[in-house]
Amino acid sequence: MNLPKLAYLTGEYPRASDTFIQREVAALRALGHEVLTCSIRTTGPEHLVGPEQRAEHARTFKVLDAVKSPLRLMRAHLRCMKRPARYGAALKLAWQTAPKGLRGRLYNLIYFAEAGVLAAHLADEGVRHLHNHIAKASCTVAMLASALSGIPYSFTIHGPDIFFEPHHWRIDEKAARASFVACISDFCRSQLMCFAAASHWERFHIIHCGIDPARYAPPDHAAKRLLFVGRLAGVKGVPILLDAVDALRGRHPDLRLTLIGDGPDRAALESRAAGSGDHVRFLGYRSQDEVAEALRDTDVFVLPSFAEGVPVVLMEAMAAGLPVVTTRIAGVPELVHHGETGLLVAPGDAAALTGALDRLLSDPAERAAMGAAGRAIVAADFDIRKEAARLSRLFTTYGNGGPRPPKREEQA
Structure with a gap:
């Protein structure tokens, strides 16, 4: 099977408090996926508590570090502008999904700037699918990068804090545009269903976070x-x-x-x-x-x-x-x-x-x-190998346009 090359994005990677993402990435790599890890911010040294974290930190693309280079930022967006209709639609999306007020608009324009750099990086690396964990600011960047690049994206939604401000983070629009959404529990899925249109519910799947027992x-x-x-x-x-x-x-x-x-x-x-x-x-x-x-x-x-x-x-x-x-x-x-x-x-x-x-x-x-x-x-x-296999099949099935999988596969 031709497994798609993936990129993983979150706000900070790796973090000592988010080892489940590291396990998921490692399990997908063990299944044969090439996984490029991306982080909006550079992780602080207090999170690099072991060799696994240090190794992942070294190989992770740091978006904000790249954005700080004016030349790289300008080149990335000029490249995206070669498709003016797509670029304009993505910029409109950033404006329309911004939280209310001047500060909200400003932040979404910053996310748009980050998304341009990320989109160029993903294209250079030959990434075929972008996946986000923690569906807040980094997922906004993922949604905009997908709109700029045409690379499909998905995300894992966890809660609980995302559901405290669902309209602020526009989880309705993120779910509508995603290829699929991985929900960590039935409860989490039901909370997303509160805010997303019913026409999208069948693309919300249960993928547990997992461990190696x-x-x-x-x-x-x-x-x-x-x-x-x-x-x-x-x-x-x-x-x-x-x-x-x-x-x-x-x-x-x-x-x-x-x-x-x-x-x-x-x-x-x-x-x-x-x-x-x-x-x-x-x-x-x-x-x-x-x-x-x-x-x-x-x-x-x-x-x-x-x-x-x-x-x-x-x-x-x-x-x-x-x-x-x-x-x-x-x-x-x-x-x-x-x-x-x-x-x-x-x-x-x-x-x-x-x-x-x-x-x-x-x-x-x-x-x-x-x-x-x-x-x-x-x-x-909750075995990470089984959960990663389920997630891998979602990446492959949605990427190939196959029959829509059930909410949760019983066998992996």
């Missing part, structure tokens, strides 16, 4: 160690978790909580946890291998978020044979089955979170049973 080994001990992995920001609900740990310390004096990740709230959270002594420790960002090692040294994984898509870190924890305690929101119940692979609680409910953690910390046998069930679910439905 073989990378994660079940724990070989029974203790009382909790692990949180995520961005240290308000949406993750970490203060609720710290309250729960404080409430549990009397009943479980050997309880330990480790937090991996960084973010704007780290200093405040560290100050908040200072009274917990060595019961709580913050490690900052860690590489994929270091996260896998931390999971092997954990007994219960906890993620008390207020808003999520389908967290990849929950997949990693379940693949490591851990029971998970998390919140009953968005697409999470499509991954975590309450009472079978973990426990779901109401978001923001410290008492419910405390009770769920107490239940699992007090019952090693239930932890082991839930961990085994979770590992089986991830292997069946």
Whole structure:
């Protein structure tokens, strides 16, 4: 089969918090696709936490770096202007889809400038399809680059924040113009359907983010160690978790909580946890291998978020044979089955979170049973190789004009 050469675009690539994109790219390359990675901005050094990130960073085309060259910017747009009708239509699209106000118009003109440079680069590289992750500003650039170049594009939509401002980001227009949209869950797909015309719904497919289950080994001990992995920001609900740990310390004096990740709230959270002594420790960002090692040294994984898509870190924890305690929101119940692979609680409910953690910390046998069930679910439905194969077939089928695939292929 002649596999199309792909380009992947996102706002920053690679990032320590978006390792699922790296896994998807690697899996597509393993299937035989040539994948050119592109990033709007240059990733900060704090995200280059392992050899995989550093290697991907070195080979990634940085759009803004190229735009900063006036000569390159001018040449790219003069090249696009050789098709004046297409160029004019793309410029009109940038103007019509801009957020309201002078600032919104200005930003979309900047995105249009970036799109011209990206379009020229894709043409030079012989790219046949452009795919975007995180359907916000970078997806606007992808849509405009497609309009300028004629190269078809698609995108993966995650949520939840994109659905907070769907009109600002014009996900209706992006979905209408895309060859197809990969939705990470049925819940995510339903949210997109709220804003997109019904005539486009059949092009919205379910492609899970995925992991390599073989990378994660079940724990070989029974203790009382909790692990949180995520961005240290308000949406993750970490203060609720710290309250729960404080409430549990009397009943479980050997309880330990480790937090991996960084973010704007780290200093405040560290100050908040200072009274917990060595019961709580913050490690900052860690590489994929270091996260896998931390999971092997954990007994219960906890993620008390207020808003999520389908967290990849929950997949990693379940693949490591851990029971998970998390919140009953968005697409999470499509991954975590309450009472079978973990426990779901109401978001923001410290008492419910405390009770769920107490239940699992007090019952090693239930932890082991839930961990085994979770590992089986991830292997069946969230294996990155299977998901990449599904995505590859979408690229090929839509590129060749074949019969439209179902919402989600049962076999991959």
